[in-house]
Amino acid sequence: MNSRRLTGLLFCLPWFIGFGVFMLYPMVAALYYSLSDYSVLLPPVFIGFDNYIELFSDDIFWKSLNNTVVYASGAVLLSMLTSLTLALLLNSRVRGMAFYRTVFFLPTLMPVVAGSILWMWMYTGDGGIINTFLETVGITGPAWLADPRFAKPALILMAVWGAGHAMVILLAGLQDIPEHLYEAALLDGANWWHRLIHVTLPMITPVIYFNLIIGIIGSLQVFTQAFIMTGSTGSPERSTLFYVLRLYNVAFQDLRMGYACAMAWILFILVLGLTMIMHRTSARWVNYER
Amino acid sequence: MTMRTSNSRNLNIYRILFAFLALAMLSACDSSENLGGPRRITYWEKWSGFESEAAEKVVARFNEIERTKAKSESGYRPIEVKYVSVARIEQKLLVAIAGGNPPDVAGAYTLMLYPYVDKGAVLDLTPMLKKAGISRDQFLPSVWDLGRYHGRQWALPTTPATTALHWNRRLFSEAGFDPDIAPRTIEELDHYAERMTKWEVIGPNGASEIRTGYCPEIPDENKRLLQVGFLPSEPNWWNYAWGNYFGGDLMSDTGEVTTLSPENIRAYEWVASFSRKLGVQNVQRFVSGFGNFSSPQNAFMSGKIAMEIQGVWMYNFIENYAPGMKWGVAPFPHPEKSPQLQSTTFVDADLIMIPKGSANPDEAFEFIKYLMSQEGMELLCLGHRKFSSLIAVSENFYRDHPHPYIRIFRDLALSSNRVSSSKTGIWAEYRREMSNAVGRIQNLNVSPRDGLTEVQSRITNAEQRNQMMLTRRGLSK
Structure with a gap:
């Protein structure tokens, strides 16, 4: 091995070590534990696919998966629509634009825990700001986080709070669209709707695609909001018992780490599968300038 | 780059690496185990x-x-x-x-x-x-x-x-009760609770007035809870233990799961009765307005709840957040027909x-x-x-x-009626299952019998699974 290659490898070593110790090893270990009866306190005992078999017949597992899929669909859709709308609005030339951009980005800078506590107050059934507003228009609002019908939608609604991130990325994409495309469209008599559908959106599909993937991965792992706002049991009536919350309970309250590792691997395969499907289908709707 | 500078650079890199390794080893050998020291x-x-x-x-x-x-x-x-x-x-x-x-x-x-x-x-x-x-x-x-x-x-x-009934003396006096005497039976507690429940009621002309009792005749949209005498869900810390106050238990001494017992069903019928009397949504709205436990907005300390179960630590919080509050403590009431259950407490x-x-x-x-x-x-x-x-x-x-x-x-x-956490390796899971079932019972979405049946079957399975785990490892007792 020549010395230049050795030097290069040495420089890469910190990354290799970091990846190996903090990613690869835990993943492989989790795979082995998922096939074991493992309580952390005792060495794992290999039990084959028993954990997976039990998982598939566990109705709380399905309930948590269902909750998570509903949440992820709602939250991703809502935050995509919000961020896209905001980005389009903030892409116009208005005085004080830098101010508006900052304001809409600000909520993303707030820690999730602080944001969750703030939203808890907003969702208060008696005297909360949301219900007080609803009352002025003659609607008696529910106790959002205590009513099993409303708790999940309430958490989904919160996703607009984090739309700032996607908004900034979309905005950058919007500003990359060459002006001459709009000029050509105008010459052809396109109105704003045509320009949006036929120029703007196709041109930013790579950015939308990126946000979509990041959004789905993030929302499938939703944990903090629910943990803070509705507790680790996923109350009311398990309506906010999300996948990772269930995993946390099984791992750290019940000390059933093997079972929890099986859940983690299923989530990993699920996310991997979804990303692959999106990647495969992206050729049909994502435009890359070549 | 000449060969020489490249080599000396490599040498330097190795020196730095060596220095780091030496440092790491030194810090690992922190055995300053001094034989004469403490x-x-x-x-x-x-x-x-x-x-x-x-x-x-x-x-x-x-x-x-x-x-x-x-x-x-x-x-x-x-x-x-x-x-x-x-x-x-x-x-x-x-x-x-x-x-x-x-x-x-x-x-x-x-x-x-x-x-x-x-x-x-x-x-x-x-x-x-x-x-x-x-x-x-x-x-x-x-x-x-x-x-x-x-x-x-x-x-x-x-x-x-241990836990006991805590009550707010001011609210007792306001309702016309002797502030020094707590209810002794569950039936008395029910009576006290009703008398200390207050609503803001909106009349047909838009004027509001305060009414006492459960006011079933007034539709929900015209009334709002201001104060409740007693609410089993506040605080919600021992929601799995209500059966004990009626003579039930979650596990027998020999380790059998006994969620579905007539005593437990009776207890949770009683728990559900508050949801029926007050209205599920009224309670949800009222409870969601409570402040944090350790704050002056705590439901008991701020006078929104007149009576609740609390532990010996409550004194510290009252001293801290409601220093002027007048309050009392007595053993939690027992069902009138079961005097043998008096002084039931959670230890x-x-x-x-x-x-x-x-x-x-x-x-x-x-x-x-x-x-x-x-x-x-x-x-x-x-x-x-x-x-x-x-x-x-x-x-x-x-x-x-x-x-x-x-x-x-x-x-x-x-007390001879003291109860404690069930001694089982799956207690955390049992508590979660109970908490979920009690939530559904309180929301009147499941009958106590059906809710407890579900817990009984889930926890029986979990107990078997736990025993299997112990047997597999030769740890079975």
């Missing part, structure tokens, strides 16, 4: 705030005694306890034990103990206790038994607690144990021994404003105690 042990405890301060004082006192002993006895190496306050101890202790590097001695919740014992993570104290002459008859039996599992002693109680305690893998179990036990002495115990329990786990107390202990009702809590610990 025997240092580490004590992890879960408390924070004033509770932590009290524990630090006890530790300081123990270290002082040890130093004095070393001065008078030549050759004696004193024990020095290093106190570490650890948040979320249930997780950190788990990782530390699994990693083979636990503290020498650690505080624990009862919830943690039984699964830890099941998995062999706790040192059996029985032989050490025998040798030291520490036995059950010196302790409040109910509190001592919390550390007992499968006939062995795994942990000892530090600060004990719990903070425990202390030696994790398996502790580097200095003997020194750790010496410290535990001090904590279990009258001096150590009283120093700690007075600091926490709780009663002592020991039967024998110094003359002034209860006289100087700041808690005005401390004797009631202490007597409750001796």
Whole structure:
């Protein structure tokens, strides 16, 4: 091995070590534990696919998966629509634009825990700001986080709070669209709707695609909001018992780490599968300038 | 680049790497185990705030005694306890034990103990206790038994607690009740609760007035709860234990799951009756307006709830957040037809144990021994404003105690109707299942019988699974 290659490898070593110790090893270990009866306190005992078999017949597992899929669909859709709308609005030339951009980005800078506590107050059934507003228009609002019908939608609604991130990325994409495309469209008599559908959106599909993937991965792992706002049991009536919350309970309250590792691997395969499907289908709707 | 500079650069890189390695090795060899110096042990405890301060004082006192002993006895190496306050101890202790590097001695919740014992993570104290002459008859039996599992002693109680009915004297007087006398039966409690429930009612002309009672004749959209006499869901901490007040239990002494018993069904029928009388959505809205437990907006301290179950610690919070409040304490009521169930209470305690893998179990036990002495115990329990786990107390202990009702809590610990967490490795799961079922029962989305049936079947399965796990490892008792 020549010395230049050795030097290069040495420089890469910190990354290799970091990846190996903090990613690869835990993943492989989790795979082995998922096939074991493992309580952390005792060495794992290999039990084959028993954990997976039990998982598939566990109705709380399905309930948590269902909750998570509903949440992820709602939250991703809502935050995509919000961020896209905001980005389009903030892409116009208005005085004080830098101010508006900052304001809409600000909520993303707030820690999730602080944001969750703030939203808890907003969702208060008696005297909360949301219900007080609803009352002025003659609607008696529910106790959002205590009513099993409303708790999940309430958490989904919160996703607009984090739309700032996607908004900034979309905005950058919007500003990359060459002006001459709009000029050509105008010459052809396109109105704003045509320009949006036929120029703007196709041109930013790579950015939308990126946000979509990041959004789905993030929302499938939703944990903090629910943990803070509705507790680790996923109350009311398990309506906010999300996948990772269930995993946390099984791992750290019940000390059933093997079972929890099986859940983690299923989530990993699920996310991997979804990303692959999106990647495969992206050729049909994502435009890359070549 | 010439070959020479490239080589010297490589050399430099190796030097830097070597320096790092040397540093890492040096820091790993932190064995400053000085043969003549003190025997240092580490004590992890879960408390924070004033509770932590009290524990630090006890530790300081123990270290002082040890130093004095070393001065008078030549050759004696004193024990020095290093106190570490650890948040979320249930997780950190788990990782530390699994990693083979636990503290020498650690505080624990009862919830943690039984699964830890099941998995062999706790040192059996029985032989050490025998040798030291520490036995059950010196302790409040109910509190001592919390550390007992499968006939062995795994942990000892530090600060004990029992629960009782707390009531707001002002709201009693306002409703025309004697503020010194609490309801004695569940039926009386129901009557008191109704009289102390208040609504803001909007009349047909838009004017609002205050009405007392459950007001079933007024439609929900025209009324709003202002105050409730009693609500089983506040605080929601022992929602699994209502059966005990009606003579039920979650597990038999022999370890059978007994969720679905007539007593438990009756208890949760009673719990659901409040949702029926007050209206599910009215309660949800009312409860969602409660502030944090430890804040002046706490439902009981701010007068939104007139009566609730609380533990001996409530005094500390009232002193802190509602210092002028007039309140009282009495044993929780029993059903009128079951006088044998009077003084039912939930007994719990903070425990202390030696994790398996502790580097200095003997020194750790010496410290535990001090904590279990009258001096150590009283120093700690007075600091926490709780009663002592020991039967024998110094003359002034209860006289100087700041808690005005401390004797009631202490007597409750001796009640024949004391209940505690079920001793099973799956208790956390049992509690979660109960919590979910009780939530559905309170929302009137499932009948008590059906809700409890579901828990019974789930927990029976979980118990079998746990037994299978223990058998597989040869740990079955």
